[in-house]
Amino acid sequence: MNKIIAKEYLSDKVVRFEVEAPLIAKSRRAGHFVMVRVGKKGERVPYTIAAADTTKGTITLVVQRVGKSSEKLCRLEAGDFITDLVGPLGKATHVDLLGTVVCAGGGVGVAPMLPIIEAMKKAGNRVVSVIAARSKELLLLEEQVREHSDEVVIMTDDGSYGKKGLITDGVERVIQREKVDLCVTIGPAIMMKFVAELTRNYNVPTVASLNTIMVDGTGMCGACRVTVGGQTRFVCIDGPEFDAHQVDFDEMLMRLRAYS
Amino acid sequence: MSDYLKAERAEEWREALRKSIKNRERTAISRVRMPEIDPMVRRHNYNEVNLGLTAALATKEASRCLDCVDPTCITGCPVEINIPKFIKNIERGEFLKAAKTIKNTNALPAVCGRVCPQERQCESQCFYTLKLKKEPVAIGHLERFAADYERESGTISIPETAPANLIKVAVVGSGPAGLAFAGDMVKLGYDVTVFEALHELGGVLRYGIPEFRLPSEIVDIEIDGLREMGVKFITNCIVGKTLSREDLIEDGFQGIFVGSGAGLPNFMNIPGENLVGVLSCNEYLTRVNLMQAADPDSDTPLYKGKKVAVIGGGNTAMDAVRTAKRLGAEQAAIIYRRTEDEMPARVEEIKHAKEEGIEFYTLHNPLRYEGDGQGRVQRMELQRMCLGEADQTGRRRPVPIKGETVWMEADEVIVSVGVSPNPLIPQAFTDLEVTSWGTIVVNSETMQTADDRVFAGGDIVRGGATVILAMGDGRKAAKSMHQQLQCTNRSN
Ligand SMILES: Cc1cc2nc3c(=O)[nH]c(=O)nc-3n(C[C@H](O)[C@H](O)[C@H](O)COP(=O)(O)OP(=O)(O)OC[C@H]3O[C@@H](n4cnc5c(N)ncnc54)[C@H](O)[C@@H]3O)c2cc1C
Ligand SMILES: Cc1cc2nc3c(=O)[nH]c(=O)nc-3n(C[C@H](O)[C@H](O)[C@H](O)COP(=O)(O)OP(=O)(O)OC[C@H]3O[C@@H](n4cnc5c(N)ncnc54)[C@H](O)[C@@H]3O)c2cc1C
Ligand code: SF4
Ligand code: SF4
Ligand code: FES
Numbered sequence: 157m158n159k160i161i162a163k164e165y166l167s168d169k170v171v172r173f174e175v176e177a178p179l180i181a182k183s184r185r186a187g188h189f190v191m192v193r194v195g196k197k198g199e200r201v202p203y204t205i206a207a208a209d210t211t212k213g214t215i216t217l218v219v220q221r222v223g224k225s226s227e228k229l230c231r232l233e234a235g236d237f238i239t240d241l242v243g244p245l246g247k248a249t250h251v252d253l254l255g256t257v258v259c260a261g262g263g264v265g266v267a268p269m270l271p272i273i274e275a276m277k278k279a280g281n282r283v284v285s286v287i288a289a290r291s292k293e294l295l296l297l298e299e300q301v302r303e304h305s306d307e308v309v310i311m312t313d314d315g316s317y318g319k320k321g322l323i324t325d326g327v328e329r330v331i332q333r334e335k336v337d338l339c340v341t342i343g344p345a346i347m348m349k350f351v352a353e354l355t356r357n358y359n360v361p362t363v364a365s366l367n368t369i370m371v372d373g374t375g376m377c378g379a380c381r382v383t384v385g386g387q388t389r390f391v392c393i394d395g396p397e398f399d400a401h402q403v404d405f406d407e408m409l410m411r412l413r414a415y416s
Numbered sequence: 417m418s419d420y421l422k423a424e425r426a427e428e429w430r431e432a433l434r435k436s437i438k439n440r441e442r443t444a445i446s447r448v449r450m451p452e453i454d455p456m457v458r459r460h461n462y463n464e465v466n467l468g469l470t471a472a473l474a475t476k477e478a479s480r481c482l483d484c485v486d487p488t489c490i491t492g493c494p495v496e497i498n499i500p501k502f503i504k505n506i507e508r509g510e511f512l513k514a515a516k517t518i519k520n521t522n523a524l525p526a527v528c529g530r531v532c533p534q535e536r537q538c539e540s541q542c543f544y545t546l547k548l549k550k551e552p553v554a555i556g557h558l559e560r561f562a563a564d565y566e567r568e569s570g571t572i573s574i575p576e577t578a579p580a581n582l583i584k585v586a587v588v589g590s591g592p593a594g595l596a597f598a599g600d601m602v603k604l605g606y607d608v609t610v611f612e613a614l615h616e617l618g619g620v621l622r623y624g625i626p627e628f629r630l631p632s633e634i635v636d637i638e639i640d641g642l643r644e645m646g647v648k649f650i651t652n653c654i655v656g657k658t659l660s661r662e663d664l665i666e667d668g669f670q671g672i673f674v675g676s677g678a679g680l681p682n683f684m685n686i687p688g689e690n691l692v693g694v695l696s697c698n699e700y701l702t703r704v705n706l707m708q709a710a711d712p713d714s715d716t717p718l719y720k721g722k723k724v725a726v727i728g729g730g731n732t733a734m735d736a737v738r739t740a741k742r743l744g745a746e747q748a749a750i751i752y753r754r755t756e757d758e759m760p761a762r763v764e765e766i767k768h769a770k771e772e773g774i775e776f777y778t779l780h781n782p783l784r785y786e787g788d789g790q791g792r793v794q795r796m797e798l799q800r801m802c803l804g805e806a807d808q809t810g811r812r813r814p815v816p817i818k819g820e821t822v823w824m825e826a827d828e829v830i831v832s833v834g835v836s837p838n839p840l841i842p843q844a845f846t847d848l849e850v851t852s853w854g855t856i857v858v859n860s861e862t863m864q865t866a867d868d869r870v871f872a873g874g875d876i877v878r879g880g881a882t883v884i885l886a887m888g889d890g891r892k893a894a895k896s897m898h899q900q901l902q903c904t905n906r907s908n
Contacts, residue, residue, distance in 0.1 A: 179653070179658050179659060180658060183657065183658060183659070183660065183663075193615060195715075197708070197711070197713050197714045197715055198715050199707060199714070199715040199716040199717075200615075200707070200716075224715055225715055228715070239615075240615040240651070240652050241652060242613065242614075242615070242652040242653070242654060242658070243654075243657065243658065244657055244658070245654075245657060371699055371702055371703060371707070371716075372613075372614065372702060374613050374614075374654065374679070374838075374840065375679060375680050375838060375839065375840065376623075376679040376680065376681070376698050376702065376838070377681065377695075377696060377698045377699035377702050378681045378683065378695070378696040378698065378699055379695065379696075379699045381683075381690060382690075383690060388683060388685065388689070388690065393839065393840070407690055407791075410691075410692060410790070410791035411690065411692055411791075413692070413790070413791075414692045414693075414719070415717040415719070
């Protein structure tokens with residue numbers, strides 16, 4: 157049982173939780189996730205650790221309400237307990253001094269991107285963050301992204317804020333303008349697929365953080381498997397980050413629809 | 417036979433019992449049949465199939481046992497239960513004493529009586545099997561009877577524990593290996609904490625083996641017993657992730673036992689294996705058993721296929737296919753590349769599966785899966801096989817019959833072709849020695865790893881074995897860790 161210390165709405169459908177989890181706060185690194193279960197009949201669902209505070213012993217989760225399980229979680233209030241929470245899981249982001257890193261986060265993907273932006277900056281990289289949403293109200297965490305980025309490009313589908321266009325337009329502009337050494341992308345699978353296609357054309361190494369269906373999150377079930385470079389890999393233990401140019405996104409999109 | 421066993425066999429009551437019925441009469445009794453739920457009924461529910469022996473049936477079966485001078489049955493049991501002693505206690509009606517005898521060496525008798533492959537272990541070495549060429553004494557059924565009797569009597573004996581010695585030891589994983597280790601160490605007075613990655617305890621006993629074979633209530637009661645003896649359990653804690661080896665040492669744990677199991681499912685790497693509807697046996701059984709996905713109130717989704725094919729011939733495959741039938745599959749089939757004789761599953765499970773209407777396609781092996789427009793599996797191509805030469809293990813190798821393939825419809829395929837060791841601990845504990853299979857190397861006498869504070873046993877060492885072998889490892893490790901810790905703590 158982990159206590160929720162604070163809850164805040166980042167948008168209509170996105171909630172930020174600060175949850176007591178001292179051991180996880182201490183051992184987690186950028187890129188790690190946790191499995192969460194709400195209620196005795198709840199399912200185990202993965203969420204990225206968006207931030208951690210080791211002195212308070214808390215971790216931050218940013219949750220988008222999309223279906224049954226995220227809805228159940230979003231209904232909890234500060235003071236309530238999460239039935240089960242386990243982590244940190246997955247491999248941490250490989251952080252290195254590379255030069256210029258473009259961090260392309262779409263929708264709720266900006267939240268899991270935040271610790272990566274922070275870590276990349278800390279390692280001495282020039283960080284250009286391209287964050288995107290359908291419209292202004294849905295844009296998340298702009299302040300926090302600015303704090304750790306050298307430059308921020310904002311894209312909205314409807315042009316209600318930043319520049320009008322898709323995230324790929326924003327990324328392409330940066331690539332055309334300067335040498336980019338690495339692109340990291342997190343967001344809906346379809347978005348990551350198009351970012352990967354774009355950066356492949358420009359030979360920019362790209363890492364995507366995959367959000368497949370999971371059950372245990374510890375390598376036991378294989379529900380999370382994806383094909384990367386022709387080989388089957390498990391997102392929960394081999395990932396969640398993979399070379400985006402090697403990922404079979406079409407297969408992943410198909411598998412994401414397994415239960416819908 | 418050890419002097420100890422001899423002395424016990426010479427006890428007056430045993431002598432008297434031996435004399436009370438002639439061996440000729442004993443061997444003339446035919447083996448008891450386990451009462452079970454009718455196949456037509458049970459294929460629609462999740463209740464335990466085997467109903468257990470009545471006291472009358474158990475006593476009669478116990479009287480078949482000859483209380484041999486050389487009880488070879490004991491050598492077939494990995495934890496060397498004093499089999500004739502417990503059986504003779506049943507014969508004379510001392511059921512609680514029978515249970516106590518078993519518990520001396522086996523911490524989970526209600527579990528082993530149900531899931532041990534007895535025909536390959538104790539019962540294979542029974543005098544009846546070896547010398548009389550008759551059906552062996554039903555040791556497993558009798559073990560289950562004694563354990564169930566004790567549990568239902570409400571007078572479960574909680575084994576005595578030595579005075580607390582305040583030495584902390586950690587256990588990674590709450591499967592049979594970890595539970596057996598924890599039970600022995602707490603008896604010796606240690607302060608034992610079991611860390612479990614999942615939200616429920618029991619390892620495969622919980623997430624793998626279904627209710628109709630091993631009700632989870634039984635596992636719960638065994639775990640409660642350990643808790644009463646003082647074992648602490650911490651769920652949702654992954655050693656190597658949530659806590660590192662160093663964290664444990666810093667927290668004062670002087671020894672660590674790793675029983676993290678063989679959790680990683682194998683796939684065959686054939687075309688179409690990642691289609692929707694093709695899943696590992698672990699995924700299927702975890703959804704159903706751990707997450708209770710078949711319960712309409714459960715949030716975990718479950719796809720219930722109408723034509724389900726399960727690839728493999730082990731216990732896992734039998735559990736999956738029988739589960740599928742219970743969840744409403746019109747057709748549930750086992751696809752296995754060898755013949756029934758080579759199937760690793762327990763004989764009883766194969767028999768039960770057949771009675772429940774499971775179809776068996778032996779000497780068939782999948783080549784590819786094909787999906788519909790939505791990427792959902794629809795059919796598969798099977799290669800016909802025949803048996804060739806024996807391989808190193810003595811099993812005849814399956815060989816494809818050139819050109820002979822068939823197509824079979826399937827809207828759900830459950831791949832059950834083995835598991836590999838869980839890689840979490842081998843990755844996180846850097847001083848361990850690990851084989852190319854991913855199993856942890858231990859000294860087979862002491863179960864100690866290359867890291868002298870760390871011991872290991874069960875599937876993480878054996879790469880997939882049995883409940884009782886895992887428990888035997890846990891007990892062996894407890895004994896040698898105890899010796900080591902006594903030395904270090906005395907010299908401090
Ligand atoms: C490594 C990782 C990190 C993630 N981080 C975040 C995050 O920080 N914030 C966030 O909002 N979302 C995150 N997600 C996605 C999040 O897990 C899903 O949005 C969530 O599981 C959807 O559940 P639902 O029942 O609310 O949605 P629905 O869309 O109703 O899901 C329908 C069904 O699909 C299945 N399903 C779909 N996606 C998943 C999934 N990823 N895992 C398990 N089951 C799934 C479930 O079985 C569910 O019942 C992450 C996913 C992964 C794999
Ligand atoms: C479906 C199925 C049916 C079977 N049927 C039979 C049968 O009928 N008879 C029989 O004898 N055998 C059977 N077996 C085999 C038997 O269950 C195993 O050999 C036995 O359970 C192994 O025990 P273990 O303690 O080594 O590991 P497990 O039972 O696998 O337990 C390992 C536990 O460790 C946990 N863990 C892993 N890593 C960590 C970590 N880093 N930190 C914390 N916890 C961790 C896991 O979550 C798990 O709970 C069956 C297996 C399966 C899968
Ligand atoms: S523990 Fe298993 S092998 Fe040993 S006597 Fe019991 S059923 Fe037989
Ligand atoms: S070998 Fe068979 S008959 Fe002899 S003591 Fe063992 S169980 Fe009884
Ligand atoms: S979620 Fe089960 S193996 Fe990855």
